[in-house]
Every structure is written in structure tokens, then in C-alpha cells.
Amino acid sequence: MSVQTEVAAPASGPATGTTPTATTNASTSIWQQRAKAAALASVVPLALLLLWDVMVRWTGTRLIPPPSGVAIMMWDFAFGGIYDDAYSASLPIHFWKSVQRVYGGFFLAAATGIPLGLMLGRIPLLRAMLDPMLSLLRPVPVTAWLPLSMIFFGLGPKSAIFLVFLGAFYPILLNTVFGVKSVDARLFEAAEMLGCSGSQMFRAVVLPASLPSIFNGLRLGAAFAWILIVVGEMTGVPEGLGAVIMDGRTLSRTDLVITGMIVIGITGYLSDRILLSLSNYFLRWSPQHNA
Amino acid sequence: MLDTPTTRSTAAPPILRIAGLHKEFAAANGTVEALRGVNITINKGEFICLLGASGCGKSTLLRIIAGFEKSTRGSVTVYGTEVDRPGPDRGMVFQDYALFPWLTVRDNISFGPRQRGVPTPTVVRETERFLNMVGLTAFADRFPHQLSGGMKQRVAIARVLANDTDILLMDEPFGALDALTRSKLQEELIEIWKTTKLTVIFVTHSVEEAVLLADQVVVMSAGPGRIDCQIKVDLPRPRDVSSPEFNALRRDVTRRLTRHVTSDRPVVATADS
Numbered sequence: 001m002s003v004q005t006e007v008a009a010p011a012s013g014p015a016t017g018t019t020p021t022a023t024t025n026a027s028t029s030i031w032q033q034r035a036k037a038a039a040l041a042s043v044v045p046l047a048l049l050l051l052w053d054v055m056v057r058w059t060g061t062r063l064i065p066p067p068s069g070v071a072i073m074m075w076d077f078a079f080g081g082i083y084d085d086a087y088s089a090s091l092p093i094h095f096w097k098s099v100q101r102v103y104g105g106f107f108l109a110a111a112t113g114i115p116l117g118l119m120l121g122r123i124p125l126l127r128a129m130l131d132p133m134l135s136l137l138r139p140v141p142v143t144a145w146l147p148l149s150m151i152f153f154g155l156g157p158k159s160a161i162f163l164v165f166l167g168a169f170y171p172i173l174l175n176t177v178f179g180v181k182s183v184d185a186r187l188f189e190a191a192e193m194l195g196c197s198g199s200q201m202f203r204a205v206v207l208p209a210s211l212p213s214i215f216n217g218l219r220l221g222a223a224f225a226w227i228l229i230v231v232g233e234m235t236g237v238p239e240g241l242g243a244v245i246m247d248g249r250t251l252s253r254t255d256l257v258i259t260g261m262i263v264i265g266i267t268g269y270l271s272d273r274i275l276l277s278l279s280n281y282f283l284r285w286s287p288q289h290n291a
Numbered sequence: 292m293l294d295t296p297t298t299r300s301t302a303a304p305p306i307l308r309i310a311g312l313h314k315e316f317a318a319a320n321g322t323v324e325a326l327r328g329v330n331i332t333i334n335k336g337e338f339i340c341l342l343g344a345s346g347c348g349k350s351t352l353l354r355i356i357a358g359f360e361k362s363t364r365g366s367v368t369v370y371g372t373e374v375d376r377p378g379p380d381r382g383m384v385f386q387d388y389a390l391f392p393w394l395t396v397r398d399n400i401s402f403g404p405r406q407r408g409v410p411t412p413t414v415v416r417e418t419e420r421f422l423n424m425v426g427l428t429a430f431a432d433r434f435p436h437q438l439s440g441g442m443k444q445r446v447a448i449a450r451v452l453a454n455d456t457d458i459l460l461m462d463e464p465f466g467a468l469d470a471l472t473r474s475k476l477q478e479e480l481i482e483i484w485k486t487t488k489l490t491v492i493f494v495t496h497s498v499e500e501a502v503l504l505a506d507q508v509v510v511m512s513a514g515p516g517r518i519d520c521q522i523k524v525d526l527p528r529p530r531d532v533s534s535p536e537f538n539a540l541r542r543d544v545t546r547r548l549t550r551h552v553t554s555d556r557p558v559v560a561t562a563d564s
């Protein structure tokens with residue numbers, strides 16, 4: 001009951017005005033809100049864990065380990081000392097390899113997608129030349145590039161980086177173009193009459209004005225990058241979280257597969273939080289984006 | 292400031308000369324004639340109000356002067372130089388402010404000088420001066436979305452002033468503000484105009500605002516847009532809106548204006564000069 005009123009108070013302006021204790025309650029209400037949010041968020045995962053455990057016991061399957069088995073595997077994967085096999089304490093190296101490839105491909109995609117998007121949005125000639133080709137290539141699933149990418153770059157990390165790049169490139173490019181096109185034309189007029197021209201315009205107006213959209217693209221791109229790393233690391237690289245999952249599959253070690261899935265999930269989530277806080281910092285001028 | 296060798300006869304050459312200006316817009320069914328045969332000469336330091344009913348081409352005329360829009364025929368010259376693009380000599384204040392939302396008040400004001408490569412110490416000094424002039428020193432580090440409409444318009448004015456403009460173009464700048472804020476800003480604008488000795492072209496459709504502010508009211512008529520007449524306002528400043536002289540003039544200008552609004556077919560004989 002008390003939590004209910006605390007949560008409702010900051011949302012409705014007039015209500016806070018009528019309660020004189022609103023300011024003294026502020027800090028406790030924030031913690032209570034967070035506790036409530038965490039509790040709410042963990043209901044479904046806990047229920048799923050329970051269901052998983054019950055189902056494994058009930059069916060007696062040997063294909064899928066119970067949650068406790070995965071937990072032990074995760075501990076061994078991270079710190080070793082339990083199974084002492086090829087995967088014990090190998091999390092850092094796999095994690096580090098995957099992070100390098102994901103961000104390698106991602107930064108490559110950002111470094112090409114953002115400038116190209118800014119120019120495509122502003123230069124009609126370039127748009128006329130590139131837009132049809134880009135539109136034709138876009139529907140091709142990134143996984144369909146796998147064979148070609150292995151021919152271009154061989155079996156190895158380059159191929160993985162290329163796939164991650166392809167997957168992250170389109171969301172970044174398209175969101176940048178969209179951002180540039182939706183800039184208020186008045187801002188260009190204002191900048192022009194203040195003496196801004198030509199290439200100055202890109203840095204001074206086009207880039208900052210389309211930043212909200214660019215950050216959307218970056219977040220989407222990063223999400224795709226993590227999705228594609230598993231596909232990318234199917235191409236015969238020895239280390240990496242995707243490679244671990246593929247190994248787990250061939251060795252029928254489901255605990256290893258699930259462990260890899262969980263690590264990727266958590267890392268992808270954390271990397272999105274980092275992008276989100278960067279975005280909140282750089283877009284602090286925008287009333288819509290300031291969280 | 293500058294001196295053109297062409298007009299030695301008069302004491303000061305006009306800062307802005309508009310001659311035989313026509314403007315047609317392409318529309319779905321042919322063309323829309325927005326301006327026909329507009330001629331105006333404006334001297335340095337004058338405060339001109341462009342007054343006219345909606346759709347008579349006030350904004351179009353201002354945007355052509357600013358260089359945002361190309362004329363179909365005719366010429367616009369500033370100190371004898373043909374205008375063909377926007378430039379820092381003509382600073383526009385838009386009705387919807389058009390501030391850069393990602394820049395603070397201070398950075399919005401220093402945007403122009405920085406883009407033009409003015410040395411940093413000068414930029415800083417001038418920015419503070421104009422921040423102070425529009426009374427926004429305390430709000431210098433705010434972003435536009437944290438300001439009221441009146442404050443935004445002050446920033447827009449300071450942004451143009453800091454850019455060392457010669458002609459201040461204002462398109463219904465106070466149209467979106469409440470009456471109290473508007474009259475405060477009108478006062479401030481007159482103060483700024485007096486201290487900076489700028490030339491101002493101010494678009495409005497309020498007769499009172501025009502008579503309050505202008506040295507000269509240029510009345511426009513619609514269909515297509517033309518200059519109907521120019522009325523000198525010789526009332527001393529600060530002007531008293533309740534004085535009989537003010538009201539007589541206001542009635543006079545209103546009569547001029549409504550003549551065109553009430554009769555849909557304007558007197559064609561006065562169209563071309």
C-alpha cells in the first residue's frame with residue numbers, strides 16, 4: 001500500500017504539491033521503487049528457472065542439465081577448479097575475442113555508416129547513385145553472406161568481423177539518413193544566414209541535429225552485432241563465445257551452450273546500457289531523450 | 292559604414308534597394324504569383340514594418356531579402372551588391388525561433404562568430420555583451436527547451452546581433468507570445484535598435500505593433516502581393532498607445548489595410564508602377 005502511494009506521487013504533479021512530506025520521502029521512495037522494479041522483473045525469470053528444473057527432473061532427460069548444472073558450469077567456465085577441462089577458466093579469453101570482433105565490426109560499421117548516411121541524407125547526387133544499390137542489397141540476410149565471406153576472408157576472425165559489420169551497418173546507415181532528412185529545414189537556413197556553409201554545415205548542424213537518430217541506429221546496430229557474433233564465429237575460429245556454443249553443440253554439452261548464451265545475453269545487455277548512458281549524455285539537450 | 296560610389300548625390304546611400312521584384316511559385320495547377328512589382332528603398336538605421344493581411348507575401352518578400360528564396364524577376368541589393376544567398380549581413384529572426392536545440396544559450400549566440408572564424412577572445416566578449424543586452428546572463432548555460440518563448444526569442448535576437456549583422460529581418464517574431472511578454476520585447480527591441488543603430492525590417496499583421504515600432508509602415512495588399520502605400524510615423528518615442536495622435540494614425544493605417552481585406556478584388560490600377 002505504501003509503495004503504491006510512493007510510486008504514484010512523483011508521476012502526478014499536483015499530488016506532490018498537496019503532500020508536505022514529498023521532499024523528505026524522495027530518497028526512500030526511489031529505493032522502494034527500484035526494489036519494486038527489481039522484484040517485478042525477476043518474477044518471470046524465477047518462474048522459468050523453476051519450470052526448467054521441474055521439467056528436467058520430471059522427464060529425466062539427459063540432453064538438458066538442470067539450472068544447478070548450468071550454474072556449476074558457469075562457475076567452472078569463469079574460475080575453473082571443478083571440471084578442469086578445456087573450458088575451465090576460459091571465459092576471459094573467449095569473452096575478450098568476441099568483444100574484439102563485435103566491437104571491431106561495430107566500429108567499422110559506425111565509421112562508415114555514419115559519414116555515408118550524413119552525405120546520403122544531404123547530397124541528392126550521391127543518393128541517386130547509391131540508394132538503389134543499397135536498397136537491393138539490404139533484404140539479403142546477413143547469414144546468406146556466410147559462404148561468400150568465407151571465400152573473401154577465409155576461415156577465421158576476419159570473416160566474423162565482416163558479418164558483424166554487415167549486420168550493424170544497415171541499421172546505422174538507415175537511421176543516420178533518416179535523422180538527416182528529418183532535420184528542420186529552418187535550422188539549415190538559420191546556420192546559413194549566420195555564415196555557416198559547405199562542409200562546416202556537416203559538423204555544425206547536420207551531425208548534431210541527427211544525433212538522436214544516429215544513437216538509435218547505433219543501439220540497433222550493436223544489438224545486431226551481438227546476434228551475429230555467433231554466426232560469425234561458426235566460421236571455424238577456435239576462440240570466442242560463438243565458437244564455445246558451436247563446440248558445445250558438437251560435443252553435446254548443453255550446459256556449455258546455455259552458459260555461452262547467458263554470457264552473450266548479459267554482455268549484450270551491458271553494452272546496450274553503456275550506449276544508452278552515452279546517448280543520454282550526448283542528447284542531454286533533447287527533452288525527449290533525457291532519461 | 293560602407294560607401295558605394297554610385298549614389299553620391301544623396302547624403303547616405305540606401306542600405307537596401309528592392310526594384311521590380313516579382314515572385315512566382317510553381318504550384319500543382321500552374322504558378323502562384325506571390326509578389327508583383329515590389330519597389331522599396333530603405334535607408335540605414337530605419338525601422339520598417341511590413342504590414343499586410345495573411346497571404347499577401349510578407350514572408351516571401353522577407354525570405355527573398357534574406358536570400359532563402361530566389362526572386363523570379365527584379366533585384367535586391369544591399370549597398371549596391373546583388374543578394375543571391377543568405378549572408379551574415381542580413382540576420383533573420385524567425386517566428387518559431389529556429390534555435391539550435393543542442394547548443395546552450397551562450398553557444399547559440401556565439402554560433403555565427405565562431406563559424407566565421409572570429410578570434411575566440413572577441414567571440415567570448417561579444418557573446419557576454421549580447422547575453423547581457425537581452426538580459427539572459429543568468430540563463431547562459433541552459434538549453435533552448437528549458438526556456439520560455441520570450442526567452443527563446445531574445446536568444447534568437449542576440450544570436451543575430453552577435454553576428455554583427457547590418458539588417459535585422461524579423462518575421463512576426465512576437466506573434467506566438469502573450470500580450471505582456473510581447474510588449475516587453477517590443478520595448479527591448481526599440482532599446483536595442485537605438486543602441487545598435489541597426490536597420491530593421493519587421494513583418495507583422497498587427498496595426499498597433501506596426502505603428503508602435505516603425506519609422507515607416509509599408510502596407511502590402513494581396514492577390515498578388517504588392518506595396519500599397521508607405522506611411523511615415525513621425526510620433527516621438529517612447530510612443531504612447533493611448534494618445535490621440537497614435538490612435539488617429541492607427542485608424543488611418545487600419546483603413547488602408549481593410550480596404551483590401553474587405554474587397555476581394557483590389558484596385559488593379561495601382562498594381563504596377
Ligand SMILES: Nc1ncnc2c1ncn2[C@@H]1O[C@H](COP(=O)(O)OP(=O)(O)OP(=O)(O)O)[C@@H](O)[C@H]1O
Nearest residue numbers: 316317323325344345346347348349350351352496
Ligand atoms: N513555397 C511556396 N510554394 C508555393 N506557394 C507559396 C510558397 N510560399 C508561399 N506561397 C504562396 O505565396 C503567397 C504569399 O505567402 P506568404 O507566406 O509570403 O504570405 P504572408 O504574407 O507571410 O502570410 P502570413 O501573414 O499568413 O504569414 C501565398 O499565397 C502562399 O500560398
Ligand SMILES: [Mg+2]
Nearest residue numbers: 349350351462
Ligand atoms: Mg508569413
